[in-house]
Amino acid sequence: MPPYQDKRTVNGKTVKRWRYKFQLRGKQYSGSTAKLNNTRAAAAALERVRLATLDDRISAGKMPTLVEYADVFLANQKRSAGLLTHEGQTSHLHKHVLPTHGHLHLDAFYRRHAEELKQRWLDDGAARSTINTRLDTLQRMLSYAAETDVIRASPKLKRLSTDHKVKSIKYLTDAQVAELVDSAPPQWASMLLVAARTGMRIGELRALKWAHLNFDTRVIAIVETNPGRPDMPETSPKSGKQRTVPMTDEVHAALLELKRTSAWIWPALEWHGRGRDGGRSQSGCQHGIRTAAKAAGLKNVTWHVLRHTYASALVMRGVSLMVVQELLGHANAKQTAVYAHLAPGFAHHAAVAALDLPLLTNPSGLHLSSTAESAPPERPVIAPGADK
Structure with a gap:
């Protein structure tokens, strides 16, 4: 009690x-x-x-x-x-x-x-x-x-296998992303665009500050995440990996148009005339994307769907899964492998085309002399006592 x-x-x-x-x-x-x-x-x-x-x-x-x-x-x-x-x-x-x-x-x-x-x-x-x-x-x-020596040994619990089923990924097309951004309230449009074109997690977007941007090199440094709750401080990104992502032209232009009113790019919004220092709240971000999706006529759109949208767009344009893993900040390749089925058959077609070419006898391109020219000269045989 x-x-x-x-x-x-x-x-x-x-x-x-x-x-x-x-x-x-x-x-x-x-x-x-x-x-x-x-x-x-x-x-x-x-x-x-x-x-x-x-x-x-x-x-x-x-x-x-x-x-x-x-x-x-x-x-x-x-x-x-x-x-x-x-x-x-x-x-x-x-x-x-x-x-x-x-x-x-x-x-x-x-x-x-x-x-x-x-x-x-x-x-x-x-x-x-x-x-x-x-x-x-x-x-x-x-x-x-x-x-802590309360029990002698801990039983090993067997986890369930999750490899039996291919995970379906929901993502938006380029036209749907444009419709979502255009239909969003002004205070959310730039945040939605950056999410769909950089693959940043919602906590990373909330923690993004002007000091993390380099407009000259067009690079965003992702160094921390914001849980979206006032009782929890900002911490390092998920899996503890800091990374950088490039800005597209539209992301670069959208960020340049924003006014710098706080250290955060998207500071907390005022509510009934009151505001708080820091990034936007978790509930506020959920309300923002739901409002934009409803106005655009889209269903089941979340911030993580925009992250899937970024990764899917890269894979369908031929970017390797290793590069996508680095840009998303995945801890291992298994997390990125869910996008493998979206990859076009560029590599397969290139391999088949290469097999149709004649086999090169000298792939290195170096000049090789004939066997007779390259063979070392034979040593003369000297009979015993011939040098006397």
């Missing part, structure tokens, strides 16, 4: 205390915290008490359940991982793992239990990639328990 406030009269004065009550392994724990100002501080104090109590039980050799140990694991992840990662892991465990298997002790969770979870998620219609993400979170928690 959440912490609650207790008022008592001591020596004629009213004293307010935050009290807590929780249960671990069938045992009730209760007490009071120091004087605090608000409910959030009291909840944080309660969480510290719960974790300390659980740590004491673990130190005493009492094996925790998955529900109990999830608090320890998530508290560690909150310190070491990003806020979005922590929120995702919390959702995976509390919504999809603990309701059915949280009562099991850590040392009693086996691979067959993971197989039960996978089958349940498949029956519920979850995507295979989503199931693998949940398994990764569960594997991290079990591995952390093994690293």
